[in-house]
Amino acid sequence: MTSARKVTGLAARGVALAAALAAAGAPLIATAQTPAPAAEAAPAAPAAPLGLTESVAAVVNDDIISTYDLAQRMRLLIATSGIQPTQQNIQQFQREALISLVDERLQIQELRRQEKEQKIEIVASEDELNAEIGEMAKSNNTTPALFVASLEGQGIGINTLKEQIRAQTSWQRWIRGRYGSRLRIGEDQVKAQQQRLSASASKPQYQISEVFLDANRVGGMETAVTGAAQLIAQMQQGAPFQAVARQFSASATAASGGDAGWVAAGEMAPEVEAALEQMRPGQLSQPIQVRDGVYVIYLRDKRAGAGASVVNLKQAAVALAQDASPAQIGAATATLTTLRGQVTGCGDLEAKAASVNGVVAGDLGEAEIKDLAPAFRSAAETLQPGQLSEPIRTAAGLHILAVCSKRASGAEAMTNEQIESRLYGQQLSMIARRYMRDLRTSATIETR
Template sequence: MSQPVLAQAATQPGQAQAGATPAPQFTLSEGVAVTVNDDLITSYDLRQRMLFLIFTSQIQATPENLPAIQQQALRALVDQQLQSQELERYEVEITDAMIDSEIESMAQGSGSSAAQMLAAMQQFGIQPSSFREKVRVDMGWGMLVGGRYRDRARVGSDQINAVLERIEDAASRPQWLLGEIYIDAATVGGMDVAMNGARHLVQQLLQGAPFPAVAQQFSSAPSAAAGGDAGWVIEGESPAQVQAALDQMNPGQLSNPIPVDGGVYIVLVRDERTGSVSTMASLRQAGIRLAPGASEAQVAEATATLNRLRDSGLTCDNIVSRANQTPGVVGSELGEANVADLTSPFQEIARSAAVGSVSTPQRSEQGLHLVAMCGRRSASDQIPSREDIERELGSQQLNMLARRYIRDLRNAATIEAPNSDT
């Protein structure tokens, strides 16, 4: 595997849209580039989208990377045409006022006005009509996908609980805050093409192209829409090849292309943390006091008493009250404690028992105990709220449904590209 290389600081999307950058010079043959269900995409459309990709990603157009830029632009135009056809089919209307508002919002996000942003684009060769059409289709597609699939993207409590459990279980493992770019070999013409394209992107990133903008335009990962922001990734969750690179990297470093099954990754380590956090457990117990030197008969009698009590249907809600109603047994709230501070056998139960479970009788120096595991959490502000997890899962599911939707449209469409592979 290639060794990691140090990346230059990456700016945020849109930060370098400054004014007097001339358009790159390249030549395309005139005429029709591709037809999509009999709708035409011309060489003019293709050139406009290539200029947009170069402008927003801030990569340098070179003879080596122009074929990859052209392929990416053509694929994006095909998808846009399919989306536009769906908007017409379902009569989704985006008004000029809505487009104006969206462009103004985009400009404000990059620290400029709509007029300044459009002027910079026009200086670069991007016509306002071309950009407005892209904005129109993007807005309409988001509305269409949301309307069709919002109910299917609902997130259940069990899904949120599973994410929280995974995060808490992994809280003590190393974690990396990653930017990611994924080149899907199947969509670019094979692994050799993917590796070559990834090498060119790494060169551009090292020369100062902003990682988020490049990811938005060239990555096939779901995180592309967020500028390649993959969030905090826990040790062992990435492909083995990516994990091997992460183990060698420090914050601020960019990897060389990392081949994996099906494609190529480029990762940027934005931050890292040990993940060392405290696990807090809430316990309750029913106990019988026994001296350390209690006889086998005394231990057996206490065990039988606690087993009968356990078999009566103990829960976190009733263990204390039922214990106190049983002669010789004392119920108590142990409260919430750091697992590391607990003694045996309470620590073992706190670490591994299922929440809501009641243990079998456990021997300690103080006696014999039934221990109810009533709650477990990580004492860290690194754990997201349930609301944050619900929003993230909902967004992921909606993005997955949108990708499936456009994939199905492509598979069903008649796309003729005599000179290009879409």
């Protein structure tokens, strides 16, 4: 079904709601950093009796979002983001609040449909919501009762928070349950990522946090750029980056406050990479426009690429005197070549070698490639993790090497499990975004 969207009246209602929201008070939830006063605060005024002025803000497949729902969500956004409401950003709060409410209604509608079709319970129960609120209170070093009271003191009803938690928790559980069990990260994908990491080991690496505004979600690239600029202005005035990322970012890192960890050249969009090259640790980027949205990057730290690579090696060897005859060398070569064809990598090298007479296998440990014997160095430079060398002749005998891992000197190597976990999260996030895009496309959404 073609979606119908009516956008007239949003700007006017944003100004009307500014007065009601201005009395929200200082945020009591995300207090990692106290924001500086905004340059121009919205004029304080007593909140209008919402029950008398409540009307329809949007209709999502016949499900009504009222102006009361919208005002409540805006209050919650202000409290949890640490951003002070001003005449300049009140429309952004309204836009984000309305988008979130529409998405959540679509999610709950889809989950209810799935519950009915599959006869299973998906949507979070009241007990689960209360448990989650208890955890939120604990993380804020308070009790659930005081936590709820702090919300009410800012004009936020507890049901507003519960509805947000209900949609987020239930949707994440559904996505992970429906797609997570089917999603498989192949060994070839892990190896390809290892190769990319090894190739970028000598390049600069950046520890970053990110906010990503999805242009498709917020209503176009121009809106995303404007919104990013407003968020930057608020963070420069003291709004905590982590809180802003949790509420506004469409990236998978939003749940961790935007923390993307250490990244290297080749892992990021070229536009982001170019911006990072010009930044210093502690700096906040300007809006960075990419193909499908806009990034705001906070560069936490930067380190130079390593000048050396470290490898972890195992070997299987046949002892040969330095003056061994061609026949002896040929027999040893045939033995190791046969063994090489049976071995899949470091995991089974020693076990397979133990069953072959005259072959001794062992773990050579970790070393910088430049420190290896010349005969081993060439193989270690060219082989990727999991690969085995051809037989190598030394004064002590004939060897085959297996590269177990390779990393940059001075940098912590990512394990196979860590790489698999990162790829899994990225793919699951992409699936969830496509799912939501399909729901929005097929829905009838009218904003008034």
